[in-house]
Amino acid sequence: xxxxxxxxxxxxxxxxxxxxxxxxxxxxxxxxxxxxxxxxxxxxxxxxxxxxxxxxxxxxxxxxxxxxxxxxxxxxxxxxxxxxxxxxxxxxxxxxxxxxxxxxxxxxxxxxxxxxxxxxxxxxxxxxxxxxxxxxxxxxxxxxxxxxxxxxxxxxxxxxxxxxxxxxxxxxxxxxxxxxxxxxxxxxxxxxxxxxxxxxxxxxxxxxxxxxxxxxxxxxxxxxxxxxxxxxxxxxxxxxxxxxxxxxxxxxxxxxxxxxxxxxxxxxxxxxxxxxxxxxxxxxxxxxxxxxxxxxxxxxxxxxxxxxxxxxxxxxxxxxxxxxxxxxxxxxx
Ligand SMILES: CCCCCCCCC/C=C/C=C/C(=O)SCCNC(=O)CCNC(=O)[C@H](O)C(C)(C)COP(=O)(O)OP(=O)(O)OC[C@H]1O[C@@H](n2cnc3c(N)ncnc32)[C@H](O)[C@@H]1OP(=O)(O)O
Ligand SMILES: NC(=O)C1=CN([C@@H]2O[C@H](COP(=O)(O)OP(=O)(O)OC[C@H]3O[C@@H](n4cnc5c(N)ncnc54)[C@H](OP(=O)(O)O)[C@@H]3O)[C@@H](O)[C@H]2O)C=CC1
Numbered sequence: 001x002x003x004x005x006x007x008x009x010x011x012x013x014x015x016x017x018x019x020x021x022x023x024x025x026x027x028x029x030x031x032x033x034x035x036x037x038x039x040x041x042x043x044x045x046x047x048x049x050x051x052x053x054x055x056x057x058x059x060x061x062x063x064x065x066x067x068x069x070x071x072x073x074x075x076x077x078x079x080x081x082x083x084x085x086x087x088x089x090x091x092x093x094x095x096x097x098x099x100x101x102x103x104x105x106x107x108x109x110x111x112x113x114x115x116x117x118x119x120x121x122x123x124x125x126x127x128x129x130x131x132x133x134x135x136x137x138x139x140x141x142x143x144x145x146x147x148x149x150x151x152x153x154x155x156x157x158x159x160x161x162x163x164x165x166x167x168x169x170x171x172x173x174x175x176x177x178x179x180x181x182x183x184x185x186x187x188x189x190x191x192x193x194x195x196x197x198x199x200x201x202x203x204x205x206x207x208x209x210x211x212x213x214x215x216x217x218x219x220x221x222x223x224x225x226x227x228x229x230x231x232x233x234x235x236x237x238x239x240x241x242x243x244x245x246x247x248x249x250x251x252x253x254x255x256x257x258x259x260x261x262x263x264x265x266x267x268x269x270x271x272x273x274x275x276x277x278x279x280x281x282x283x284x285x286x287x288x289x290x291x292x293x294x295x296x297x298x299x300x301x302x303x304x305x306x307x308x309x310x311x312x313x314x315x316x317x318x319x320x321x322x323x324x325x326x327x328x329x330x331x332x333x
Contacts, residue, residue, distance in 0.1 A: 039267035042299070046273035048079050054284050055082035059136040061129060062086050063116060063173060064143030066094040068243030069193065071101075072272030073140055073279045078105040080280060085129050085136065087114040088143055116143050116169030119176070126176050135181055135188075138283040141170040141215070142193045146208040147249040159207045166211035171218060178226060187230020189283045192219045196237045196302045199294075205250070216294065223292035232291040234282050239298025241270040265300035 060077045064070040065086025074084045078101050086094050086109060094111035102109045110132050114125035129136065145165040149158065170192055181188050197205065198212035216235055223233035240246075240260055251257060261268060278297055281287055296302055304310055315323065 037267065038265070042266040042268065044268075044271045044274050046271060046277075048076050048280070049277040050080055050280055050284055050286065052079075053081045054280070054286070055080040055138075058082050058138060059129075059133040060084045060138035060140065060283065061136040061173075061177070062140045062142055063114075063169070064088050065140075066090065066097045066111070068245045069238070069241060069272050069275055070140070070142040071097050072276040073142065074109060075101050075105070076273070076276035076280050077138070077283070078102070078107045078109055081107060082138065083108050083110075083133055085110045085112055085133060087112045087116075087125055087129075089113065089115050116173055117164040119172045122169075122172040122176050126180060130180070135177065135184060135186055137186075138189050138191075139173070139177055140191045140193070140279060140283065141173055143169055144193070144208070146205060146246070148204045148251075150204060151206045154207065162207035163211040163214075166208060167214040167218075170215045174218065174222070178222070178229075178231065181231065182226075182229045185230075188232075189287075190219065190222070190231060190233045191279060191282055192216070192233075192235050193279075194235055194237050196239055196296060196298050198237060200302070200306075220292055220294070227291060232288070234287075234290055234292070235294045236275065236278060236282065237294060237296045237298070237302075238275055239264070239270060239296075239301040241272060241275060243272065260301075263301060263304050264298070265304050268299065270297065270299060 055077055058081070060074075060082045062070050062074050062077070062084060063086075065074040065084065066088050070086065070088075074086055074097070078084050084098075084101070084107070086098060088094060091111060091113040094113070098109035098111040110129075112125050112128050112132075115121050143165060145162050147162075174190060177188070178190075192215050194212040194215055195208070197209050198216050201213070202209050219233040219235050222231070226233070247254075247257075251260075275297060278295065282290060282293075282295070
């Protein structure tokens with residue numbers, strides 16, 4: 001009897017999972033999941049988490065919203081009723097994404113070209129946004145540049161390129177919008193997408209690590225200073241989530257993927273739809289008491305990398321018997 005119930009529940013769970021994956025691939029493209037066995041405990045739930053209409057009458061700007069995680073965040077916000085503006089360098093990519101998402105959700109997505117490294121371009125982009133939708137209620141600073149490279153091979157321009165996109169770009173967008181919102185006495189939610197190594201630092205991505213740490217300092221500082229103007233500032237630190245932009249520049253041969261998954265306690269990569277749900281929550285009025293928060297979203301990878309004894313996961317029960325006997329036999333110091 002119990003086995004029949006478990007069997008039925010298992011089949012039901014499989015049906016729910018596969019329809020969630022179908023919805024996810026319609027809105028966000030393929031999940032591209034590869035996983036270890038414990039991933040079965042942690043299936044991604046990928047439909048929009050917030051009540052429908054949570055972003056009705058709200059405008060959201062997502063930098064880098066044409067691709068990858070920014071695209072997924074745009075799809076979710078749009079599905080929840082927001083009018084979205086996506087901004088980055090490649091107008092054709094933005095326009096394609098905007099049309100695809102608008103046609104699926106029925107809510108307008110605007111595409112605006114902008115290189116966030118250029119403060120004048122940012123100011124003109126905000127002029128365009130004001131004309132299209134008015135100043136946004138939600139700002140997601142998601143645009144970034146990165147590549148793995150031994151630090152001794154970095155040219156000054158390589159350093160400048162990454163830190164300009166990540167730190168200066170985020171600062172230009174945040175300050176330009178912040179000043180105009182303050183002038184108009186309008187509050188907003190600002191969210192920055194950083195990464196787990198913003199906290200630890202990491203070799204081989206040193207410009208990105210330095211710039212993302214700067215973004216976190218910027219957002220924590222403004223959370224303290226600009227609450228009085230109705231602004232909230234929060235940070236999400238994602239762990240690995242497959243996107244073409246990230247994986248082609250950080251693991252171009254795919255050689256590191258298995259080792260990376262093996263060290264993630266939940267046994268799989270994150271999915272774009274999962275981070276989109278988190279970003280939507282943080283940007284929504286359900287999170288109106290959340291400001292200055294740094295949210296790690298990495299399946300447990302950071303703590304797994306940090307704990308000195310975590311490699312002991314590979315010790316078998318028989319080996320533990322021997323180890324325990326050795327330890328118990330030790331007397332004195
Ligand atoms: C261990 C496995 C890991 C697997 C994944 C794990 C993920 C977990 C954590 C992930 C964190 C992710 C963080 C991210 O930010 S991912 C986002 C990635 N997306 C992008 O980068 C998209 C945008 N990128 C770009 O447009 C380019 O890549 C760019 C180089 C950043 C900028 O383009 P552009 O302005 O056109 O610059 P260029 O003129 O091409 O180059 C400027 C200078 O940089 C030098 N350079 C470029 N590439 C390299 C390289 N690969 N190595 C060394 N130097 C490089 C280039 O030579 C220029 O310098 P100059 O020659 O001195 O002028
Ligand atoms: N995927 C992952 O595993 C992880 C990603 N992240 C972070 O998530 C965010 C999204 O990354 P992801 O989706 O993976 O990668 P993508 O490469 O898909 O996204 C980066 C976006 O930034 C835009 N961009 C780059 N340079 C500029 C610029 N100068 N001006 C304006 N826009 C620019 C790009 O558009 P365009 O080329 O049109 O300018 C692109 O849409 C980034 O902040 C990244 O650091 C953090 C940890 C893990």
